[in-house]
Amino acid sequence: MAKVFNIGLIGCGHIAETYFRAHKYFNNFKIIKCADINKKAADNCAKIYKIKSVSVNELLKDKDIKVILNLTIPKAHYIIAKKSLLNNKHVYSEKPLAINLKDGKELIKLAKRKKLYIGNAPDTFLGGGNQKAKELLDKKLIGKVKFGNATFAFPGVQSYHPNPEPWFAKKEGGPVIDMGPYYLTALVNLLGPAEEVRSISAKGVDKRVIGIGPKKGKSFKVQCPTTYFSTIKFKNGSIIRVTLSFDVISHLRNHIELYGEKGSMIVPDPNMFGGSVLVNNKLGSSWKTYKTNNMKLGKINIRSQSSRANESPTNANYRGVGLSEMIFSIQNKKINKCNGSLSLHVLNIIEAIHVSAKKNKAEKITTKCEKPKFFTNKEINSIMK
Numbered sequence: 001m002a003k004v005f006n007i008g009l010i011g012c013g014h015i016a017e018t019y020f021r022a023h024k025y026f027n028n029f030k031i032i033k034c035a036d037i038n039k040k041a042a043d044n045c046a047k048i049y050k051i052k053s054v055s056v057n058e059l060l061k062d063k064d065i066k067v068i069l070n071l072t073i074p075k076a077h078y079i080i081a082k083k084s085l086l087n088n089k090h091v092y093s094e095k096p097l098a099i100n101l102k103d104g105k106e107l108i109k110l111a112k113r114k115k116l117y118i119g120n121a122p123d124t125f126l127g128g129g130n131q132k133a134k135e136l137l138d139k140k141l142i143g144k145v146k147f148g149n150a151t152f153a154f155p156g157v158q159s160y161h162p163n164p165e166p167w168f169a170k171k172e173g174g175p176v177i178d179m180g181p182y183y184l185t186a187l188v189n190l191l192g193p194a195e196e197v198r199s200i201s202a203k204g205v206d207k208r209v210i211g212i213g214p215k216k217g218k219s220f221k222v223q224c225p226t227t228y229f230s231t232i233k234f235k236n237g238s239i240i241r242v243t244l245s246f247d248v249i250s251h252l253r254n255h256i257e258l259y260g261e262k263g264s265m266i267v268p269d270p271n272m273f274g275g276s277v278l279v280n281n282k283l284g285s286s287w288k289t290y291k292t293n294n295m296k297l298g299k300i301n302i303r304s305q306s307s308r309a310n311e312s313p314t315n316a317n318y319r320g321v322g323l324s325e326m327i328f329s330i331q332n333k334k335i336n337k338c339n340g341s342l343s344l345h346v347l348n349i350i351e352a353i354h355v356s357a358k359k360n361k362a363e364k365i366t367t368k369c370e371k372p373k374f375f376t377n378k379e380i381n382s383i384m385k
């Protein structure tokens, strides 16, 4: 029987429901208390999930809690993670690690000094889709990856989010901080660390109108660029063009395409766990499909659309696996998969994209990380119910 760690949740917003649902799949954690800067949000969450709501400070000092689950907004990730570590708790945060590299580096240093674990979403790269792509790449099905394209583009959250302003704020806004972590972590998982970034950005419109909730019809100012075209050179020589945009009404571009010396591969949505990998080895021939719906973390478990948790109607969503794997790693003295150096490296790429676009010149990536290892069935079995 796996040893169950007690978790204290800070940040009782939209994504929290997904982590409570993760209790169904993983065997080694239990969220026992919650807190939020907004007491009402914490009380509401406590009522729904029949747990105790306390203040943020009480939670941080609670002797029964080993790990803090930090589901606050991106600009609060740093301070909550820092306070968790200073209170001798391991911490697992939603993406990104922080909103700037300096803060991210400080967190990693602090965790090392305190001999505590730091873990960070996204954990979607541990899902069937990205792992199947990794397996096929490692088997050299398309040979060495020379080039590729990754695209995330949609019109922005203002139509369906009652408080969309943070997505368009000066420091923590924009599509690179919001959606970049999924795409960049998936690419690092497949290709290894990045070396250099060149980027160009633009702001689609100066004002947006809120489409839902009490502020419906109110317009607000867009304070950051909302479209980025970036070219990332990886240490292994692959060059990938990444489009991240809040200015596109609709499109039919694939999420990630990789072009190798022996063929091309389509990698499924890195914001989700499942989806099929497609491979084509000859111009004009049909694409071969590699399904992932029989894989443990690719099996469809979602059958209804939820914009609260970013879920499409039928898909696999096993968010929380990164937290569970971190707990297993703590208990077995291993390096966790969604670890600090991976999330710091991804934050480094995010910042480099921003800086490169601003300065109109190439930016070197200065942090290092290991290319993540394959998530084996044995490892998955040890944490799943």
Ligand SMILES: NC(=O)c1ccc[n+]([C@@H]2O[C@H](COP(=O)([O-])OP(=O)(O)OC[C@H]3O[C@@H](n4cnc5c(N)ncnc54)[C@H](O)[C@@H]3O)[C@@H](O)[C@H]2O)c1
Binding pocket: 010, 011, 012, 013, 014, 015, 016, 035, 036, 037, 038, 041, 056, 071, 072, 073, 074, 076, 080, 094, 095, 096, 178, 307, 308, 309, 310
């Ligand atoms: N909603 C999604 O679909 C989704 C999906 C994946 C990841 N995420 C990530 O999860 C995180 C949370 O997203 P969300 O959509 O749940 O946001 P949200 O705004 O719905 O909830 C965030 C909560 O954190 C609280 N909070 C903010 N600052 C705090 C602080 N300093 N101390 C304590 N509480 C604080 C807020 O009061 C709020 O209740 C973000 O990092 C986001 O990128 C969200």
